[in-house]
Amino acid sequence: MIEIALNGAWVSSSAMNVAEFVRERSLPQAxxxxxxxxxxxxxxxxxxxxxxxxxxxxxxxxAAGG
Known part of the structure; x- marks a missing residue:
C-alpha cells in the first residue's frame, strides 16, 4: 500500500498506475x-x-448543468 494525497486528503492505495487508481476509486472513465x-x-x-x-x-x- 502507498499513501497518496487525493484532492488534498491522504488515502491509502494499492494502485500501481493512474488507470488502476481511477478504477480503484470507482470513477467513470469518461x-x-x-x-x-x-x-x-x-x-x-x-x-x-x-x-x-x-x-x-x-x-x-x-458535470453537466447550466
Whole structure:
C-alpha cells in the first residue's frame, strides 16, 4: 500500500498506475481529468504513469448543468 494525497486528503492505495487508481476509486472513465504532482496526465498515458507514495493527485470530473 502507498499513501497518496487525493484532492488534498491522504488515502491509502494499492494502485500501481493512474488507470488502476481511477478504477480503484470507482470513477467513470469518461469525463475525468487527472493531474499527478501538478502535471495533467492524458488518458492515453494513465496505464504507463506509475504512482509512488507521497504523490499528489488531483481528480476533476465533468458535470453537466447550466
Amino acid at each position: 469525463g475525468v481529468a487527472v493531474a499527478v504532482n501538478g502535471s495533467v496526465i492524458p488518458k492515453s498515458e494513465w496505464v504507463s504513469t506509475a504512482l509512488r507514495s507521497s504523490d499528489r493527485i488531483e481528480i476533476v470530473t465533468a
